[in-house]
Amino acid sequence: MNTNREAGARGALNPAQRNGAWDALVTDQWDILVVGGGVTGAGVALDAVTRGLKVALVESRDLASGTSSRSSKLFHGGLRYLEMLDFGLVREALHERDLMLEKLAPHLVTPVPFLYPLKHRVWERPYVGAGLLLYDVLAGRSPLPRHRHLTRQQALRRAPALRSSAFTGALQYYDAATDDARHTMMLARTAAAYGACVLTSTEVTGLVIEDAHVVGAHVCDVESGRIGSVRARVVVGCTGVWSDFLHEMAGVPSPYHVRASKGVHLLVPRDRIESSTGLILRTEKSVLFVIPWGEHWVVGTTDTPWDLSLEHPAATRADIDYILDHVNEVLLQPLTDDDIVGVYVGLRPLLAPANSDAQLTTTLSREHQVAHPVPGLVTVAGGKYTTYRVMAVDTIDAAATDLPLVVPVSVTEDVPLLGATGYRATRNREAALAARFDVPLEAVSRMVGRYGGLVEEVLQPTLADTTLAEAVPGAPQYLMAEMRYGVTHEGALHLDDLLARRTRISVDTPHRGVESAPAVAALVAPLLGWSAEQEQEEVTAYLQRVERERASQALPTDDVAQSVRSQAPDSRPLATDREAL
Ligand SMILES: Cc1cc2nc3c(=O)[nH]c(=O)nc-3n(C[C@H](O)[C@H](O)[C@H](O)COP(=O)(O)OP(=O)(O)OC[C@H]3O[C@@H](n4cnc5c(N)ncnc54)[C@H](O)[C@@H]3O)c2cc1C
Numbered sequence: 001m002n003t004n005r006e007a008g009a010r011g012a013l014n015p016a017q018r019n020g021a022w023d024a025l026v027t028d029q030w031d032i033l034v035v036g037g038g039v040t041g042a043g044v045a046l047d048a049v050t051r052g053l054k055v056a057l058v059e060s061r062d063l064a065s066g067t068s069s070r071s072s073k074l075f076h077g078g079l080r081y082l083e084m085l086d087f088g089l090v091r092e093a094l095h096e097r098d099l100m101l102e103k104l105a106p107h108l109v110t111p112v113p114f115l116y117p118l119k120h121r122v123w124e125r126p127y128v129g130a131g132l133l134l135y136d137v138l139a140g141r142s143p144l145p146r147h148r149h150l151t152r153q154q155a156l157r158r159a160p161a162l163r164s165s166a167f168t169g170a171l172q173y174y175d176a177a178t179d180d181a182r183h184t185m186m187l188a189r190t191a192a193a194y195g196a197c198v199l200t201s202t203e204v205t206g207l208v209i210e211d212a213h214v215v216g217a218h219v220c221d222v223e224s225g226r227i228g229s230v231r232a233r234v235v236v237g238c239t240g241v242w243s244d245f246l247h248e249m250a251g252v253p254s255p256y257h258v259r260a261s262k263g264v265h266l267l268v269p270r271d272r273i274e275s276s277t278g279l280i281l282r283t284e285k286s287v288l289f290v291i292p293w294g295e296h297w298v299v300g301t302t303d304t305p306w307d308l309s310l311e312h313p314a315a316t317r318a319d320i321d322y323i324l325d326h327v328n329e330v331l332l333q334p335l336t337d338d339d340i341v342g343v344y345v346g347l348r349p350l351l352a353p354a355n356s357d358a359q360l361t362t363t364l365s366r367e368h369q370v371a372h373p374v375p376g377l378v379t380v381a382g383g384k385y386t387t388y389r390v391m392a393v394d395t396i397d398a399a400a401t402d403l404p405l406v407v408p409v410s411v412t413e414d415v416p417l418l419g420a421t422g423y424r425a426t427r428n429r430e431a432a433l434a435a436r437f438d439v440p441l442e443a444v445s446r447m448v449g450r451y452g453g454l455v456e457e458v459l460q461p462t463l464a465d466t467t468l469a470e471a472v473p474g475a476p477q478y479l480m481a482e483m484r485y486g487v488t489h490e491g492a493l494h495l496d497d498l499l500a501r502r503t504r505i506s507v508d509t510p511h512r513g514v515e516s517a518p519a520v521a522a523l524v525a526p527l528l529g530w531s532a533e534q535e536q537e538e539v540t541a542y543l544q545r546v547e548r549e550r551a552s553q554a555l556p557t558d559d560v561a562q563s564v565r566s567q568a569p570d571s572r573p574l575a576t577d578r579e580a581l
Pocket residue numbers: 035036037038039040041058059060061062063064065066067068069070071072073074075076202203204205238239240241242261262263264301346347348349381382383384385386387
């Protein structure tokens with residue numbers, strides 16, 4: 001048996017660990033059972049396990065497969081929350097941003113400069129300038145530079161791609177960005193490294209309730225179909241846009257209602273927008289970001305109510321046009337469809353009063369709510385990616401009241417994520433590593449930004465099998481060794497886990513992973529125990545997913561786009577119907 005602890009102090013997640021973890025899940029008594037492996041659930045598991053609690057985390061699909069791989073990827077205070085006068089949220093978020101940059105995840109979170117072009121003479125500069133001054137003040141002592149006022153000429157030097165007639169001057173300020181899916185996975189691995197039992201493809205299908213107390217949950221292994229029951233003193237629901245289902249399972253009225261709001265992003269190559277800085281553009285309802293992200297710009301987002309399937313939301317032609325139209329307002333060379341490399345879409349879990357049918361999701365709260373609707377059940381929803389750690393603290397504080405022991409205060413402010421330790425030294429050793437493993441320096445450099453101090457663990461197998469040092473077919477920015485590592489250490493169980501979340505091949509290559517899928521499937525098939533038939537099924541399912549996504553993105557409305565997107569086979573067919581509320 002290979003449990004998390006036996007799989008190594010580094011929190012490796014893999015098929016052998018998963019088997020052992022299932023046995024432990026259904027036999028042990030847990031203090032906390034976390035439901036949901038997005039950033040909130042992974043953060044809650046880390047908070048709980050580092051307070052000395054016995055913790056299991058189950059995720060029905062893949063880590064970060066819900067909203068947490070589909071965000072704008074910013075650790076930020078949120079300039080527009082300043083406008084909503086939500087200073088507490090902004091201060092808290094800026095503190096978290098800086099904590100990630102300096103201490104908890106310096107390998108995964110990087111500073112990003114943003115240019116705010118001004119359109120209106122006279123009033124706009126003092127208004128935005130006062131806002132950014134307040135932003136800096138709320139950040140306090142920060143590792144990021146403070147904001148600066150720029151003339152139009154100074155702004156054009158930083159962003160020659162801007163059309164000079166589209167703005168009168170600009171301000172420069174800083175925030176930070178991450179690869180959200182990798183950050184969430186590393187968070188879950190860190191929890192596993194401290195002893196949490198982490199299982200993906202494990203769906204909670206019901207709650208065990210005795211004498212009006214929740215005492216555990218029924219689970220189904222989505223891979224094998226086996227079922228079991230988990231005994232836990234507190235079940236903690238971190239299920240994002242699926243929160244109402246957990247309340248329904250408990251038979252209690254929802255203490256809050258979660259409204260889904262759709263947000264779409266496009267990826268375009270870096271050379272299509274000549275700029276050394278990101279952009280933030282005001283739109284009629286919100287803001288649009290142009291964020292430097294590896295070899296691409298991430299451009300988005302939209303914010304529209306979503307009442308259709310929560311499982312695989314679809315982007316429409318209208319969403320794409322909205323983004324292109326807004327960014328093209330300021331660009332000298334407009335972006336066209338031909339520039340779009342990738343498209344992704346996510347659902348924000350926004351808190352609304354239980355009886356709200358507000359149509360404008362831009363006005364709903366970005367703050368989080370922790371509820372304790374019945375003994376033994378705590379749920380948390382809302383919030384922002386940036387504030388996941390604070391959400392986790394509040395959630396475990398609430399859960400602690402149901403535990404028959406004194407629970408220490410949270411220590412996650414002092415718990416760096418896996419890969420953070422040794423990161424800066426590893427950066428300095430890039431050339432030595434490139435020589436030792438005989439891989440290009442730029443490959444090592446990119447990998448240090450994904451694995452931090454763990455990069456040698458990823459490269460080690462290339463010494464025995466030099467083909468692993470080769471680039472992934474169709475995706476030269478990744479090595480085959482990363483695919484292997486995705487399975488042996490990062491919990492990938494399906495092809496789309498590797499192509500969409502461990503790497504971003506599904507959005508950062510023009511073929512969206514179609515050219516990479518067969519070779520990657522062939523590499524990982526023996527590691528995942530796939531038969532030749534299963535290997536072919538994985539490839540076919542992936543190709544169909546890409547084809548359906550492309551088709552849906554040509555359609556005008558949510559309902560037709562969604563019906564086309566949902567025709568793609570699901571690599572993890574769930575046991576329960578999460579659409580039927
Ligand atoms: C377009 C967009 C842009 C955004 N940009 C930013 C940004 O730049 N910065 C920022 O701070 N925030 C941003 N956010 C918000 C942020 O992404 C979310 O608040 C955050 O990711 C929510 O994480 P979560 O863990 O609560 O939900 P999720 O990531 O959705 O996780 C919930 C998980 O629960 C699992 N689950 C559900 N039911 C069950 C069950 N029965 N059994 C087991 N598992 C279950 C799901 O499979 C899912 O993986 C953005 C959101 C969107 C949509």
